[in-house]
Amino acid sequence: MSAKSKDSDLPLIATANDLRTGAVVYRSADGAWQRDIARAEIAEGKSAADDLLRRAEADLAVGVADLALIPIIREGAFLRPAALREIIRSTGPTIELPAWQPRA
């Protein structure tokens, strides 16, 4: 696990990639790893972050890979990652991709 920012005062959330698909996922308070950053559990302060990390690391055995705690910024009712890298992970490439439809 790695912390991916020097903004140590910012609240943190746990992110990883889904083991089967590689999709970017966030850990919600109920322990689920899901795609919606808005549902991520937010850890404020060091002890809450350590606790979130401990629970998230327990999921590494099967469900997810490349776990990290990342700082986030609250903007009104919304959350956004503090770092550009994590914004791109959250929203996808910033370039136009060829037209594509997910398989049913």
Next chain:
Amino acid sequence: MYRYDEFDHDLVRERVAEFSDQVARRLSGELTEDQFKPLRLMNGVYLQLHAYMLRIAVPYGTLSSRQMRTLAHLARTYDRDYGHFTTRQNLQFHWTKLEEAPKMLAELADVEMHCIQTSGNCIRNVTADHFAGASADEIADPRPYAEILRQWSSLHPEFSLLPRKFKLAVIGAPKDRAAIQTHDIGLEVKRNDSGKLGFAVWVGGGQGRTPMIAKKVRDFLPESDLIAYMEAILRIYNLFGRRDNKFKARIKILVHEMGEEEVKAAIEKEFAAIDKTNMVLPRDAVERIERYFAPPPFDTRFNGAPAFDRARETDSEFASFVERNVHPHKMPGYAIATVSLKPIGGTPGDMTSAQMDAVAGIAEQYSFDEVRVSHEQNLVLPHVKLEDLPAVYARLRATGLATANFGLITDIICCPGLDYCSLANARSIPIAQRLSERFADPVRQSDIGELKIKISGCINACGHHHVGHIGILGVDRKGEEFYQITLGGSGDETCSIGEIVGKGFSSDGVIDAVETIVDTYLKLRESPRENFLSAYRRVGEEPFQEALYAHAA
């Protein structure tokens, strides 16, 4: 083209079965990520920002139509309907699912392809001149030697856990179209005074955070000594290469720290000590491989190409395509056609499945079933009849692949950058796209002439920025993307590493900065025949620094 024998088929299929089992064990939790990661990397499966990435080896950049169609099928079936051709002549899919990777590998194996040694500290996919077997200036086809090196290095037990990755490139002409002097080992096929085939051997080139130009350690290595000499180099590297610091582990650092003469002496001593009994490369073995790369059945009755001549006279866009993207072939009546994967405003190296299928069909009908991938992220149809070029052009145009910009300012090399890559610090594709749009006017491009822009999103330099005439390196400065410009780099036979021109620029500023550099060049060149690199080498960086930074002083 080389065709797998029974041994090759078995080896690749066994590897697919082995990896399928490893994936199943990871998904069941039997393997931890730490245990599994080196296994997936050995099979070309990386974990990137948004998904897994599958890197498929295209040995020496040569593909058949059947293989290209399989790549199209994989893009459609398992990915997001496109793929990305890289500066190592490979193809990457950026949206691979781990659970589907074994099926993809099995389908690749059916067409004699794999992902072995596209990652890890081993000898990577051997690259070669993309005009091999076709160009008019060729001394010998480098691909048989690249294939021999591929066979020698595949799963080589002594060289599977090197200090760092190791890259080889081979050319067969004096013109270096494979950037051999920026490889760990670069080989140039040549003939000695008595007409015997052999190699000039360069060692210790590379880009990344410490760019270095390779040193020539042999001006002529006899063909029969190829494998023994490669063994000697690899053994010296394996023995003395640093393992304590991954940033200092490439052979270029060893050459730099030991010194050129000492490294040469160590290689020669090791080479002398090798028992050559089983290490000589016999001519009949080379001939056996050469037969796979025998010239196709060219039509030798060339008596003019009236349809070609007529189209060139009547269709100015076709004439531009011929001028930029078509190169002389060794066989009269034939030409080499470059298929640009750099449409204006597009993503360099990307190709949809429909385009892959289209090129496969064109190659099948007009280029003896062959396609090449260039390290400059374009495709090449190596053997097209001049008389067929108008038809080829029309079909390329119909699928958006007829951009006439080979070697021009919009023919930009660009890594995936922060839009995909977990190592990147900054985005590179949007910079390439905006530069492409800024210089879109074909008349302006033509006036500027040959100018190679190369962009990397981090210091690992997958976008070859160090050898760009104009190189752009994306960096992270306090959380913001910044772009450093280098000038005067070149990856050809006059290889040079670009020099940092000054302070970096914002993502907006770098586009204007490149335009300032280009305008400065246009003002100072002695004539339109003096290209950017020649002008830079004549005047140095000062006029460009003056133009870029004088107002800030």
